[in-house]
Amino acid sequence: MLPNRGVALDSFRKPAFVKRMRDAKPNKEKSPKKPAAADRPVGVRRPDAARIPGASVHTSLASEIGLRIVRGDYPPGTILPNEAKWSETFSVSRSAVREAIKMLMAKSLLASRPKIGSWVEPKERWNLLDRDVLAWYATSPDREVFLKTVQEFRHIIEPEATAFAAMRRTDEQMAEISQACREMGEAASLQERTRADTRFHLAILRASGNDLLVPLGVLIESAFDHLFTYTTRAVDDLNHAQKLHEAIEKNIRLQRPDAARAAVRKLLANTDGVIRSR
Amino acid sequence: MLPNRGVALDSFRKPAFVKRMRDAKPNKEKSPKKPAAADRPVGVRRPDAARIPGASVHTSLASEIGLRIVRGDYPPGTILPNEAKWSETFSVSRSAVREAIKMLMAKSLLASRPKIGSWVEPKERWNLLDRDVLAWYATSPDREVFLKTVQEFRHIIEPEATAFAAMRRTDEQMAEISQACREMGEAASLQERTRADTRFHLAILRASGNDLLVPLGVLIESAFDHLFTYTTRAVDDLNHAQKLHEAIEKNIRLQRPDAARAAVRKLLANTDGVIRSR
DNA sequence: TTTATGTGTATTGTCAGACAATATTGCTTT
DNA sequence: AAAGCAATATTGTCTGACAATACACATAAA
Numbered sequence: 001m002l003p004n005r006g007v008a009l010d011s012f013r014k015p016a017f018v019k020r021m022r023d024a025k026p027n028k029e030k031s032p033k034k035p036a037a038a039d040r041p042v043g044v045r046r047p048d049a050a051r052i053p054g055a056s057v058h059t060s061l062a063s064e065i066g067l068r069i070v071r072g073d074y075p076p077g078t079i080l081p082n083e084a085k086w087s088e089t090f091s092v093s094r095s096a097v098r099e100a101i102k103m104l105m106a107k108s109l110l111a112s113r114p115k116i117g118s119w120v121e122p123k124e125r126w127n128l129l130d131r132d133v134l135a136w137y138a139t140s141p142d143r144e145v146f147l148k149t150v151q152e153f154r155h156i157i158e159p160e161a162t163a164f165a166a167m168r169r170t171d172e173q174m175a176e177i178s179q180a181c182r183e184m185g186e187a188a189s190l191q192e193r194t195r196a197d198t199r200f201h202l203a204i205l206r207a208s209g210n211d212l213l214v215p216l217g218v219l220i221e222s223a224f225d226h227l228f229t230y231t232t233r234a235v236d237d238l239n240h241a242q243k244l245h246e247a248i249e250k251n252i253r254l255q256r257p258d259a260a261r262a263a264v265r266k267l268l269a270n271t272d273g274v275i276r277s278r
Numbered sequence: 279m280l281p282n283r284g285v286a287l288d289s290f291r292k293p294a295f296v297k298r299m300r301d302a303k304p305n306k307e308k309s310p311k312k313p314a315a316a317d318r319p320v321g322v323r324r325p326d327a328a329r330i331p332g333a334s335v336h337t338s339l340a341s342e343i344g345l346r347i348v349r350g351d352y353p354p355g356t357i358l359p360n361e362a363k364w365s366e367t368f369s370v371s372r373s374a375v376r377e378a379i380k381m382l383m384a385k386s387l388l389a390s391r392p393k394i395g396s397w398v399e400p401k402e403r404w405n406l407l408d409r410d411v412l413a414w415y416a417t418s419p420d421r422e423v424f425l426k427t428v429q430e431f432r433h434i435i436e437p438e439a440t441a442f443a444a445m446r447r448t449d450e451q452m453a454e455i456s457q458a459c460r461e462m463g464e465a466a467s468l469q470e471r472t473r474a475d476t477r478f479h480l481a482i483l484r485a486s487g488n489d490l491l492v493p494l495g496v497l498i499e500s501a502f503d504h505l506f507t508y509t510t511r512a513v514d515d516l517n518h519a520q521k522l523h524e525a526i527e528k529n530i531r532l533q534r535p536d537a538a539r540a541a542v543r544k545l546l547a548n549t550d551g552v553i554r555s556r
Numbered sequence: 557t558t559t560a561t562g563t564g565t566a567t568t569g570t571c572a573g574a575c576a577a578t579a580t581t582g583c584t585t586t
Numbered sequence: 587a588a589a590g591c592a593a594t595a596t597t598g599t600c601t602g603a604c605a606a607t608a609c610a611c612a613t614a615a616a
Contacts, residue, residue: 095373098373098377099376099380102336102377102378102384104384105381106380106381106410107384107385107408108409127408128489128492128493129405130408131405149488149489150490152488153488153490160433202402206402211406211415212431215404215405215406215407217402219490
């Protein structure tokens with residue numbers, strides 16, 4: 001019943017690579033500390049921690065720890081502070097810590113064993129295509145590099161996905177694509193436009209008929225997220241981009257895979273230009 | 279600090295789409311039941327559940343529940359039995375159930391709210407490229423379809439990844455690739471060979487210089503996992519496949535992106551043939 | 557009747573404290 | 587010096603309690 005981790009080869013071994021960095025403190029002593037615990041009444045429960053208003057404790061905790069790991073505070077192989085320590089640091093219960101850690105384990109950022117502790121997994125195991133991990137990852141290096149990586153990935157994926165969509169889309173899927181495209185053109189605000197843009201590309205992925213392509217949508221969302229600041233408001237550019245989108249829509253509608261692929265390549269090249277020129 | 283879920287557009291709403299299927303029972307009444315609780319002494323703790331010897335309780339639980347979800351026992355939108363129910367069903371503590379559920383939430387299979395319960399997320403949110411989810415997914419439909427999907431994905435990814443590897447690989451990365459290729463040729467058993475084969479392809483992904491390509495290695499692993507049964511033992515085929523691999527290795531070594539890409543396409547076509555002919 | 561308001565209640569969220577399982581570490585004995 | 591053994595630290599698991607939340611229903615007001 002247990003999923004077959006990796007290939008048959010069960011060369012599973014003790015975490016021999018873990019560096020014994022006991023009671024490891026974060027690398028960079030930027031010390032997140034409590035960013036001024038001012039307007040907080042004394043004696044109240046749950047004093048510090050990176051509490052986020054709307055979110056549950058374990059979710060916030062997972063975000064905080066996950067971010068630190070991805071950011072490189074605890075390099076792969078190091079042993080994290082133990083559960084009691086986290087519990088104390090953030091003034092939360094051990095259960096909350098455990099649930100947070102379980103979330104990070106599910107994303108393959110961590111693994112743990114009794115008497116050893118929890119250590120950071122090697123980077124190539126990280127599930128970088130996970131929404132959260134990607135978001136954390138996006139904050140660490142300068143945006144430039146991240147955006148370039150994502151954009152490169154889009155070049156690999158989207159042309160082919162679109163070609164498949166042109167071959168296999170259902171009428172219903174086509175309707176979604178067309179509507180998103182139309183709404184892009186009619187959008188009043190830039191935000192609304194970006195929204196429709198995202199829907200457009202996600203709909204194409206769904207229409208590709210390959211289930212495995214769908215989860216890559218997070219990359220596109222992330223790209224638009226970070227592209228937003230770059231986006232030019234020049235009307236000419238917007239019109240041009242709109243035409244490129246419409247070309248894609250048309251070729252999918254007419255079921256022309258090759259033309260659709262080419263159209264996507266053009267759009268991506270255009271986006272590349274926007275990034276480069278900034 | 280909280281990762282920006284999706285694009286800016288916070289059209290976050292109450293789970294309006296959840297079907298109110300209270301105390302939902304699994305769809306298919308295949309009733310996994312306890313598959314004969316024979317050789318188990320009476321009165322012992324933790325009687326049934328899908329306990330897996332080596333694994334922790336919450337991990338086993340997550341596997342069991344995750345498999346059921348992916349398999350379609352609880353379609354997207356349905357509300358799962360509550361924590362107490364699971365706890366009772368599997369005779370484990372509520373904490374264990376919660377930790378398991380947190381793992382599934384981290385993979386976006388579930389979400390939950392107080393007073394509502396936990397519901398299955400829409401399929402397009404599932405993190406299908408996660409190791410575990412992929413493994414569960416691989417068990418559900420017939421292998422044919424799954425393999426075809428994965429293979430199609432490889433056609434999209436690997437040629438481009440290899441071209442990048444040819445351009446950007448370091449000497450160290452090249453050494454890994456070459457060694458894996460060599461070990462493929464020298465492998466004594468089929469299993470050993472598959473092992474090296476996997477390493478070969480993963481090394482190429484790593485050498486591509488695009489961090490986002492690395493996590494896709496799980497797909498390759500999964501492919502080989504399921505391809506294993508198909509693998510022919512005919513010496514001619516093995517020799518042929520080996521030559522194709524060596525061609526790839528050579529073109530990466532000589533830094534010829536286009537030739538490398540073409541070589542990978544050939545190899546994939548060959549693999550396609552193996553699948554089709556079976 | 558329709559709309560607002562409050563009240564009950566089921567479910568997850570959080571906490572606290574205990575014990576079990578496990579593997580490292582150092583000590584003891586042969 | 588080698589082998590076995592005990593001490594110990596850390597995660598794993600269980601139990602029981604209370605808080606927070608938002609649906610559902612009854613009740614009251616317009």
